[in-house]
Amino acid sequence: MSAAPLKTTPLADMHRAAGARMVDFGGWDMPVAYGSQIEEHHAVRTDAGMFDVSHMLNVDVTGDGATRFLRKLIANDVAKLAAPGRALYSCMLNPQGGVIDDLIVYFFTPDRWRVVVNAGTADKDIAWMKRVAQATDANVTITPRRDLAMIAVQGPQARARVFAVRPDWAAASEPLKPFSAAVIDADTLVARTGYTGEDGFEIVLPADQAVTLWNDLAAEGVRPCGLGARDTLRLEAGMNLYGQDMDELVHPGEAGLTWTVSLKDADRDFIGRQAIEQFPAPAAFVGLKLQSRGVMRAHMTVQTPQGPGEVTSGTMSPTLGVSIAFARVPAGVKAGDTVTVDIRGTAVPAVVCATTFVRHGKAVEAS
Incomplete structure (x- = not known):
């Protein structure tokens, strides 16, 4: 039986044209480096680099029951999020307390949220979310958004470079604090988040606009970077990688992620809570x-x-x-x-x- 063809992001042709070395990353055809991985790493630490992270999946969770559903689904408590655009990092657990995936949740209104999940776990994540929604009779709609692309611009000069190429985004996104996002229009989100330990943005936008933004950022001096630099950057910054540092057999406490679990509300019976409380790491x-x-x-x-x-x-x-x-x-x-x-x-x-x-x-x- 022949292997399934690799999935591609809207920027895949551009990566190849730029001479990137491509690899199979969880079924996706992704750039590992454009030349020197070390130089890409240092560009992010000292200036600005950008990553194609469109393989990650944005998932819209909407409906009257969305807040209640997410409080059941994940270990952190989304009730902490009161201001539109605020976000938190959490783990989605199985009943045994193992990590199904780690993710970021964005709050817009009580009936409109967005969850960003990892590429390699996206299919099982969606299946699990729908299963939980059905089991809890939650009034939610779960919508995977493969029509969107995602570009991370990271480094001490990252935000300035983004404002240089998209000055009309500055009014909404310049005041952002870490772990918050600005909705620019219906399908464009600028979030002050990242996976490198540096300042910067993760930008979600329509897939057909990704190439133009990438080219504009490159012309402004932002260095294209691959998965190799992303891995060394995240490890230096103390950020876990799903499938290596945790998985469905590992409790959050065994992966240094106790801070992502909220036990403050004794009445919130999130999935995996009982296992975590009964079996300390x-x-x-x-x-x-x-x-x-x-x-x-x-x-x-x-x-x-x-x-x-x-x-x-x-x-x-x-x-x-x-x-x-x-x-x-x-x-x-x-x-x-x-x-x-x-x-x-x-x-x-x-x-x-x-x-x-x-x-x-x-x-x-x-x-």
């Missing part, structure tokens, strides 16, 4: 900095005084010049401890630290 989620040469990678064994653990994500940090990683280790391992990582049969020392290594272009002191 047996493992800790920590950062590691390698103390010698080598590069930590996912699935490498970590030896600690409390027992073995495992690297979930690892890379060479372009900003710090050392290898960094996330690891799931036994409870009791704490910042400042020295552990060893098995790198091709050699036990290499690493120091335990916080999972955020770089923020706004600067190294975060280990803690």
Whole structure:
């Protein structure tokens, strides 16, 4: 049986024309780099870079029961969102407390919301959302929006570059605080969010307008960047990747995501709550900095005084010049401890630290 053809974003032809190296990313034909991945990484840390993230799926959740439905569906509490355009990050859990996906939810009105889900989990996410809506008899309509594209513009100069090419967006989007968005028109959303640890925007717009915006930003000096730089940037910034750092067998607490779970309202019976409350996380989620040469990678064994653990994500940090990683280790391992990582049969020392290594272009002191 032949493999299914890869899905493409509205910018796929442009990526190829620009000489991008393309890879299969969860069934999508995506650029991993346009040349030097390291240069792309540094462009985001020092200036401005842009990413095609149109493989991610925007999902509109509308109807009189939308708020109640989302309070049941996800672990964070959307009732926190009162101002139009405000957003929050959360996990969507199964009844066992495992992470089905991590996502961002935007509030517009009590009967109109938007959820942005990961590309590789989009189909199962939609199926799960519809199943929950049916089981709870929620009065909601769930609408996947594959007619939309999404471009992330990130870096200390990102917002200025966006305003330079779309000055008419500035009035609505310049005052935005982090984790908030401005609706420019019916299908254009400018959100002050990102996956790099830098300032910037994630812009949702009609698919047929994506190429023009990309070209305009490139002409303004914004550097096209691929998935390779996005991965090193997000890891430096302490941001998890679904499928590596968490999945349906991992509780939020085992992935450093306890802060995305809201237990404040005792009457809110969200899916997975009972499992989380009855079975506290047996493992800790920590950062590691390698103390010698080598590069930590996912699935490498970590030896600690409390027992073995495992690297979930690892890379060479372009900003710090050392290898960094996330690891799931036994409870009791704490910042400042020295552990060893098995790198091709050699036990290499690493120091335990916080999972955020770089923020706004600067190294975060280990803690």
